[in-house]
Amino acid sequence: MDEVGALVRAAAGGDAAAWESLVARFSGLVWSVARGHGLGAAEAEEVFQITWFRFAEHIGRIRSPEQAGAWLATTARNESRKAVRVGSRVALTSDLDTLVPGVDDLSPEQVMLDAEDAELDRRRDRELVQALEELPGRCRELLRMLLASPPPSYAEVSQALGIPVGSIGPTRARCLSQLRELLVERGITGGAAQS
Structure with a gap:
C-alpha cells in the first residue's frame, strides 16, 4: 500500500x-x-x-x-x-515617502534615472512572464515550481507533476533553453532566464 x-x-x-x-x-x-x-x-x-x-x-x-x-x-x-x-488592486496614498522612501534625499536627475531603471526592470519582468506563459504547459508548471522560494524537493515536484525524479533536471534545462529563445526574440538578454 x-x-x-x-x-x-x-x-x-x-x-x-x-x-x-x-x-x-x-x-x-x-x-x-x-x-x-x-x-x-x-x-x-x-x-x-x-x-x-x-x-x-x-x-x-x-x-x-x-x-x-x-x-x-x-x-x-x-x-x-x-x-x-x-x-491586482491599487493602494492609494498621498504620502510620497510611503511610495518612494528617501526620495527627498535624491536629486531630480537621480529620481529620473531610478524611474527609468525601474521601468526597464518592469518591462523585462513583463516580457519574462509573457514568455513563461507561452511555454508548453509542462514547462510552465515545472519552471514555476522550481523558481519558487523556497523551492520544493525534486520528489515533491515529481509527485505533483508526474515526472520521474531523474527527468526533472534535463526537462528543466530544455525548458530554460526554450524560455531563453523566447526572451531573445523579444530583445531581452542577460540574466533574465539564467539557470
Missing part, C-alpha cells in the same frame, strides 16, 4: 498524527506553488491556509489518495491564480 495513500486514509479517519505527517511532507510543495505565482508572503500564507482547508474539507472524497501531492499542488495553483487576480 502506498504510504501517502495510507496517511490520507488515516487522516480522513481522524488520525491527528497522520494529518501532521501529511502537512510536514507537503507544506514545502504548497508554499512553493504559492510563491511561484509571485505572491507576497501574506498572500502566499493565505493560499497555504486555504489549500490545507480545502484538503481537510475533501480528504474523505479524494479519489486517488496516493496522489495527495498532485491534489494539493493543483489546489494551491488554483488558489494562487485567484489571489493574483484579486491582488
Whole structure:
C-alpha cells in the first residue's frame, strides 16, 4: 500500500498524527506553488491556509489518495491564480515617502534615472512572464515550481507533476533553453532566464 495513500486514509479517519505527517511532507510543495505565482508572503500564507482547508474539507472524497501531492499542488495553483487576480488592486496614498522612501534625499536627475531603471526592470519582468506563459504547459508548471522560494524537493515536484525524479533536471534545462529563445526574440538578454 502506498504510504501517502495510507496517511490520507488515516487522516480522513481522524488520525491527528497522520494529518501532521501529511502537512510536514507537503507544506514545502504548497508554499512553493504559492510563491511561484509571485505572491507576497501574506498572500502566499493565505493560499497555504486555504489549500490545507480545502484538503481537510475533501480528504474523505479524494479519489486517488496516493496522489495527495498532485491534489494539493493543483489546489494551491488554483488558489494562487485567484489571489493574483484579486491582488491586482491599487493602494492609494498621498504620502510620497510611503511610495518612494528617501526620495527627498535624491536629486531630480537621480529620481529620473531610478524611474527609468525601474521601468526597464518592469518591462523585462513583463516580457519574462509573457514568455513563461507561452511555454508548453509542462514547462510552465515545472519552471514555476522550481523558481519558487523556497523551492520544493525534486520528489515533491515529481509527485505533483508526474515526472520521474531523474527527468526533472534535463526537462528543466530544455525548458530554460526554450524560455531563453523566447526572451531573445523579444530583445531581452542577460540574466533574465539564467539557470
